Amino acid sequence: MFSNPLIYFVVIPVIMLLGLYLSRSMAHIRTVAVTGSLCLLGLSIWLLVDYLGLRAAGAEGAMLYRGDWTWFSALNIKLSVGVDGISIAMILLSSIILLTGSFASWKINPLPKEFFLWLILLSIGVFGFFISIDLFTMFMFYEVALIPMYLLIGIWGTGRKEYSAMKLTLMLMGGSAFLMLSLIGIYYNAGLDSWNILDIAQADSIPHSWQYFLFPMAFVGFGVLGAMFPFHTWSPDGHACAPTAVSMLHAGVLMKLGGYGCFRVAIYLMPFAANELAWIFLILTGISVVYGAFSACVQTDLKYINAYSSVSHCGLVLFAILMLNTTAMTGAIMQMLSHGLMTALFFALIGMIYGRTHTRDIREMGGLMKIMPFLAVCYVIAGMASLGLPGLSGFVAEMTIFVGSFQETALLNRVFTIIACCSIVITAVYILRVVGKLLLGPVQNEHHLELTDATWWERTSTVTLIICVAAIGCFPNFFESLIRTTFSADIFKVIGM
Amino acid sequence: MDYSQFLAMKQEIALLAIFLIVFLYDTFMPKKVLTGLSGITTILFAAFTLAGFGLMCGHTESAFAGMYVTSPVIATIKNILNVGVLIVLIQSASWNNSETQSTRRGEFYELLLVTLFGMYLMISARHFLLFVIGLECASLPLAAMVAFDKHKYESHEAAVKYMLTAVFSSAIFMMGLSYVYLLTGSLYFDTIASSVGCLDAQPLLIVALAFVIAGVGFKLSLVPFHLWTADVYQGAPTAVTSYLSVISKGSAAFAFMVILAHCFGSVYSAVWEWMLYGLIILTITVGNLFALRQNNMKRFLAFSSISQAGYIMLGIIGNNAMGMASLMFYILVYIFSNLAAFGVIQAIENKTGKLDMSDYRNLYKSNPHLAFVMMLAMFSLAGIPPFAGFFSKFFIFTGALSGTTSVALYVLVLIALINTIISLYYYLMVVKSMFLSTEDPIIETFRSSCADRIGMWICTAGVIALGLVSYFYNSILTLCQNSGLLNAIV
């Protein structure tokens, strides 16, 4: 079991939990958190390199690094792991954000130990989810990732944190209620006595009548986490109240669980229904894209703006997935990566600004460029990434999605592609609005003049993220080919892609 | 008469032996050594529990012309209950050793053992006469236990309510039985099962079945037969409440399953599937809705246990081996989770007398370990992984849907799942008051007694390990799939 590298994505966080439990001082806690996340990052980079090496050497199979360990033998539930290009991209994203998140919560207060305990527990869920290919374990990890949010927001959050934490938890659990039913339905109706995604997809044996029933539930279930309209309202409140690292991890990684799940479970396993019912969700996600963007235009709280922008961007992910073609899906995955990094960057910066000014209301701030140039420049870069400036990650992802979506000839797809394209303008509006009000112009509040610029750990956090954002933006082909390794597998021929 | 048949009743006899020892000890030993009673009982019971595990690999035996049956599955459910009782015993030790209990210590143990004996009979009975005896044996002493807090008015009121409704319920139950007898001419489960198959769904049978379900549903506190639950749980001493909520409920659930699946298995889809369908929805929803606004922890857990009963019933409605195994597993997990919660409540109540959720505010600051155990219990009850509650919920749903293509059952499970959101809300309310509050804690820092801590450790270990370690569920399912009972069902 321990010869499989993937297992260590769960083992390392577990060791980190132990380490944290034994920690006695802030220094210990930081050491554990940073060392652990560095190990995870190193491991994921190694995995990336090794994976590409294996593929280059002609490794076949939809997933590599497969491992199966029977868990509940009676139900044939297994601890099955395996990764393809998409999972690797997501794992890489998660470890980067975990690392930067650890830096961003360098001075977390109160209860630092507990904070990191929950954060790491959350990351166990995230990593576990991405390496699993067994529906049950996947779902289990999915829920493991959800619940620490309640405490993380509730204890360390700001504002109406109790309300928001509760709303977020309940809505996400609501999604997972649908999801659980759908998973059980998939298991029984596939008739394979297997929870393994690959087996089920390969057999494609779920009766069509059942797919009509199970697909929407699975999609909605994951869609809630992916902030699909109209199930997105947890997102603004939740993000607004969450502490920095949690917002980063949640918007950066957790929301990606939704998109990934929609792709890996709903569409992968039930291609027939996906084809038949995609239009419903296309409409919903198309609305998400524009709706989130429009809503963001009038918000005054920085985190609300970003949360609505996440609704818009994550809507684009689901939107692209539903196009059911390779290009759009590649774009969706790139968008997940891109949005994950850039939104984490945003939230990190907002947290840092908030930590200094103690307000997130853009009407009360202004001219921060003069006061904290480093953070301000980073914010502008994040904004540029968000509005799709070439050279940063947002552009490649969005363009891949648009080009991919436009290859679908149905009128509905066309119309919604064009509507989704409109989001690039609206995004520009709200990003520039914030940049203009917050960073540029004269200094609004005299007291802000005494504030300081970023500290070294904050710089580490933001610079790492910016480098990643720029790397994707400048060398998209590398990531594109990584993701493409997935679609070249046989399994997609079954789906008809 | 062949007296060797009594040998089939090994667990019952051993239990009676313990009862006798406790009784004799309590009666004849000098006053000053009576404080050791709790220790002795617990140790004896622990030994008995351990020994009970040996029976799980036995084979099916019956006695008294088939009125009594024992099998590995039955031994298993009894062992599960034993474990629960053992924890209850450990947790009640400090309460029992307190000054107020000094004169009644023995009675508590004696009554408790007798009710457990009654539950054994309920589980093993394959004839309604034995079943009724077991039922009454399990409920009458409980009334006395509920009334145990002599100085508290609530205790008496709770006992009165319990008593009156229990007797009423058993009257209804027996009325139902008399109609079953009228229709089938026998009170043997086997005979009833075979005759009911030819009866079709007559109105009289349906009414009789409704009465039988009402009677057992009373013990399980299914809505609308549940109304006594909250009052009694609140009024009874906490040790009794925890006993009532897990052991009594667990045994009734299993017995209920035997009656429905075995006796009335042939009218499953015609009659009781739909009865249960409605009851489950009502039970889960109403229990949840009431739990939403409770402040008293015991009352809160009473309503939570009502809705949990609804989930347990999902194991029956599927009418298959997996449902049966899931039900047993659910009971096991439920015992651990609920007792963890009750352990904390009891520890706090013994030290401070505080019972309200609002008193628990910022408990994490003053008593982090208690708060942590409570949180685990709440998460487990709510079905959050990686705690055992998640697995039991998942398996109970899997069980309910196993082998079915009925969309109605999927809808039922969906309703149950949506209800988990409501339940998550109120479980999180407890967590919220313990962790999220920033005001100063009301409950001061204290050190709970050794026994309390052992109890909580056991529960915590169970809550974490029962799900993650697949051995438990696997072995239960294997047992169920091999059991004779199942053959009757399928």
Add this chain to the structure above:
Amino acid sequence: MEINVLYYLLPSLVMFCCGIYGFLTRKNMIAMLISLELMLNAVDINFTVINRFIYPDGQEGMFFSLFAIAIAAAETAMAIAIIINLYRVNKNVDVRDANKLQG
């Protein structure tokens, strides 16, 4: 006139219903207990009659009645004890006063 089984079962049902009625309407707990006895006795009659008239081969109904009588006695004893307990605190046996626990 032939004595049909219904001639027994219907009165017993009436008795049962009377018991229920009494239970629901009496305010005195002792009276409620008496009503409960009425219900239990109706059950006993049912079992005996069914055994005697419909299934005369076995003895199950008779035995059940016997046990039920014993159980009823135990229940009454238990109930009386508890009611007396309550009486000590409340100084009456009015069921309407026993509703402090609610909600």
Add this chain to the structure above:
Amino acid sequence: MNPIIPLLILCLPLLGFLVLGLLGHKMSHKAAGWYGVLSMGTTMVLAYITAATYFFSNDAAFITEAGNRLQHIIFNQDWLQFTDSLIIRLGFLLDPISALLIVVITTISFCVHLYSLGYMEGEKGFQRYYAFLQLFSFSMLGLVVATNIFQMYIFWELVGASSYLLIGFYYTRPSAVSASKKAFIVTRFADLGFLIGILILSYVTGTFDFTDFTSVQDGSSYAVALNTPMGILARFQGATFMGCSLLTWALVLIFMGGMGKSAMLPLHIWLPDAMEGPTPVSALIHAATMVVAGVYLVARLFPLYLMEEAALMFITVVGAITAFYAAVVACTQIDIKRVLAFSTISQIAFMMVSLGVARPEFHESLGYMASMFHLFTHAMFKALLFLGAGALIHAVHSNDYTAMGGLRKYMPITHITFLIGCLAIAGIPPFSGFFSKDEILSACYQQSWIWGAWMSMVAGLTAFYMFRLYYLIFWWDEPDYGHHKPHDGPWVMSLPLVFLAAVSCVAGFIPFGTLVSWNGVPYHIHIDWMGVALPSIIIAVAAIALATVMYRKKNSLPEKFAKASCGLWTAAHNRFYWDEIYLFITHKIIFNGICRPIAWFDRHIIDGSMNGLAWLAQRLSITIRPLQSGSVQAYVYIYLFGALLLGAITTACVLL
């Protein structure tokens, strides 16, 4: 050709941006400025080498035996693969217009870099300014050498962003911030059209590459992609949308992108505001280079446009209206940079019209060549005018001509060079503007006399408003300048002025037709003196004379004129209220009519319904509370009722 030099042309500015952006704050102003100038200077030299090689080397890759110029891809690197055929590549396409443009861009950019050394001296953020200039130059160069339409789009966006950064350079000034925002958003909106156009085009043709769209086939003419011109048309046939063919839609939408960047009506509103940026930036971006990107885009896809009469017609109409509108507005502006801005809009509209009227059947698409010619000359003299305006502003610290007057005495170099610029734009021979404008006018006349007359009138207006500006600045009445008399800038500012003035004097004599033509076939310009040139000279001279009468000396004529115009003057002064219309649409309709309601809807309806569910549960919980009344008899009643109901309902269900 060795790819190193073209690669360096792109990389040097990028490197400059990175170095100045990341390390700039550690450098002194001087070091940063000179680094920028040198970097750009080198780039310029390399660009000259490249262009010279292309035009004059007679390499078979660039020119056929018959003297037809070819498109040549120097390098083309895969950047992002969408599908098997749709691949974004980053490359370097060398053909007449790209070679022309890299020369223009690097020249102007170098001038601006040099000029800024003086103009921006001592400004806070000097290094940042140079970093942005470098970024802009990189993006603009990348745009013009694009080998495929998506590369163009990429750099198109980058150009927009760097323009945003430069307009908002004085970021503490609210007006600059809002101007930069406006510029970005308006062009973004236009880019949306561009993007959709690209999507349509690429979907149908399955390619992004320009060479696939427009390649030289038989040496005599450009042919459209995919074997035959008809091939692509056939694919579009049948697929219509709202009455127009897909090709029309694609081309019009792509042109929409051009309208945004080139500030065509109605997307012109950002350009006048963009003058909030430092004046050299206006010279570089908003006069000479970026704003002609739209023209370049149309020129680049010209063979495609040729297939759609409707699209060309659309371009012509838009261009003609814009040209007139901008010229009228320019006559009434007070801010000298705004006058120049509107003049830029008008001149670019000239180029657009010229492209719109170009047809192979008229003189081998004379309009195309004329447009490119005008692009070139206009870049030079408009940059000159802007830099001159910059020198004036630098001297008097105001943008308004009301603060100027009589400056000819104080700033002789600026005066002379500015005058040359004005003569050039007014179309007086032998200055460069005359030649290029003449070609445009004759192209218009060839299409239809209506266009010709219309554009001649606009040319007249041009001469009028430029000389109005000239007189108001350098003659008119002299205000009180106080102790610090205005004076010419330092040599770094004057040198570019002189250089550009020199170019403006001689550029008209370049045999442009032999270098640039729509299909690469060389072609000789001849000026139709009697038909076109002479009338237009007469019109220009008359307009100048009118301006002289009105503005040479301080008098009340202009005021009377304005009063007599029955509101026309005020309307023109207020730019015909376009900004107000936009403000109304964006604020009242989009912001208050869409965004706010959506946000409200989200908080109250969507979120409200989620909260409503919670409320409902709580409400239900309270509603059913009486069930738990505490009375045993009530409990039992419910129990009994429940049991009977359970039986009854089941019986009913089973039996019915």
